[in-house]
Every structure is written in structure tokens, then in C-alpha cells.
Amino acid sequence: MKIKLSELFFVCVKIGALLLGGGYVIVPLLVSEFSEKRAWLSREEIIDFYAMGQCIPGIIAPNTIMLAGYKLRGKTGAFCALLGLTLAPFVAILLIASFVSLLLKSVVVNDIFWGVNVAVIILIILTVKEVWSVSIIDKLTMLFFLTAFFMCIFGISPAIIILLAVLLGTLRAKFLKGEAK
Template sequence: MNTSFINIFLVFLKIGCLLLGGGYVIVPLLQSELVDKRKWITKEELIDFYALGQCVPGLIAANTAIFIGYKLRGKTGAIVTLLGLTIPPFLAIILLASILTELAKSTLMNNIFWGVNIAIIILIFLTVKEVWNTSIVDKFTLFVFILMFILSIIGVSPALLIIFAAVLGIVWKKRKEGRR
């Protein structure tokens, strides 16, 4: 597939305009635009890129966009997706910074932000649902999920959870390969 840089930029510009609430809400937007409408990537690739985006330092949404852009058109594609995704919030921050004091006093803006927060909760839920459907595929992955959930509740560091889950995955995969 040789999608044009301008098409990639415009799609990510649109996503950047709609991306409220941070990296956790990007999955439903990317799925709609890239998997369902354009078929540029598969659902599995999206979840893999999203997981990778969480594992490297930086903003999850930006990291995910970079991985997708690189898959679509290499290094230049990665730069194009990053620019498309980040220009809208950059401009919004510049605009909002100049009028922030007045906005904080506005009842209308407070009501708008309340409504946006509800929408963000829904988008986060949809992200969890998509990752769940792609990741929890058998008893072992359900076991790892439950174990990681319990360990997170008792206060184990997220970094240790990721490392521990990765080690469990490696051991499980080696064990399955040894049975063949």
C-alpha cells in the first residue's frame, strides 16, 4: 500500500482535532479511521502499535501514531503522522493559554468540559474493550490479566507489572513450543 503523505497527514490531523483525553482514547478513533474506513492497518496491528506506544517513553498517542506512520510510509510517514496528530492540540494550547483565566470563570465552559469528560470516559471504555477482545484470548491470558490486576491493586509498580507480564508471556510461549 502506498498511501500519500497528504492523505496520511489529513487523517491524523482529523484525529488530532478529535483527540481529547490523552492517549487512552486514541484507539477508537484510529480503529474507525485506519482499520474500518481505510483498511490501512489491521485491528491486531493497531493493538500492537498501541501496546508499543505505551512501552516507550513519551505520549502514548504520539508514540502510537509514529509506529503507524512508520508502517505506512517509513521514517517520513512517522514524521507526517506525528505532525498531523500534534498540530491541533499545539494550536489549541496556544489559543487557550491566552484566554485561560477567563475560561475558568465561565459556567458554559465548565459545562462543556463536564460533557467532554463523560465522552472521554466512554472512549476509554471502548479502548479497554478493544484491547480486551484482542488480548484476552484464552485461559492463560485471563490468568495473567487477573494476576496483574491484583498486583496493581496491592501497589506493585506498573514497570514491574509490565516486566513480570512479559516474562510470563515468554515462559508460556517457550513452554507451548516445547510441547510441539
């Protein structure tokens, strides 16, 4: 049975609109919409896509839904899923961005942003903690962490830091392969 592109698109629009509090809830939403309600994919497949979505560059939630879309309807499916996911957040941001100068004149809104900003710092710290637990596993990774932290604080371009890390990882793979021989 071929899944209709229009249905895929609208389900993704729904997911995009319900994706509150950052991209973290993408997995439960996908499981509910793609697996439980429609049996398009299994729960395991979705969790696999999420894991893979973290390994490819970019933002995790769209990556995950594109992988799911690709599995269902190939290239067009991936594109449809991406467009669907983006639609509601895009419109919401445009609306708010158009009125933001007005909104910011309101003292209440400013105070809300004040509190939300503090909460965001905590959310970022929680993300760091989560990544930390799977990534800082020995002295070497600790060294990478500290080096990158100070490079970032001193204003070195993040793209350069990432490129260096990828290069280092590739060299390490070559080295390990040579050692194994």
C-alpha cells in the same frame, strides 16, 4: 512514482486535524486520504498497519500512520507522517492549555467538562470491552486480568506490570516450544 514528502506531510496534517474523538477514526481517514483519493496504499495494507500498530508500544494512531509513512518513503516518510499528524493537535492543546485557567473560571466550561468526563469513563469501558473480547479467552488470561487489575489499584508502577507480562509471555513461548519438541 515517488511521493512528495511535502504532500505526505500536508495530508498527515489534515488527518491530524480531522482526528476527532480519539485515535479510533485513523483507519477510515487513512483509507479515504491514502487509498481512495491518492491510491498510495490499498485498504488491506492500511488495515494491516493498524493491526500492527496495536502490537508495537505507544499510541496506535501515530504508530499506524508512521508504518504507512515508512512504506511510502522510508525513515523520512515515517518521520514526516509523525510530524504532520502531531502538528494540529499540538497547536490546539497549546492554545487551550495557555487559556485553561481562564476557561476554568467559566462555569459553563466546567459543566461541559463535568459531562465530558463521565463520557470518557464510558469510552474507556468500551475500549476495555473491546480488548476483553479478544484477550480474555481462558482461565489463565482471566487470572492475568485480575492480578494486573489489583496490582494497578494498589499503585504498582504500570511499567513494572507491563515488563512482568512481557517476561511471562516470553517464558511461556519458550515453554511451549520445549513442549512441542
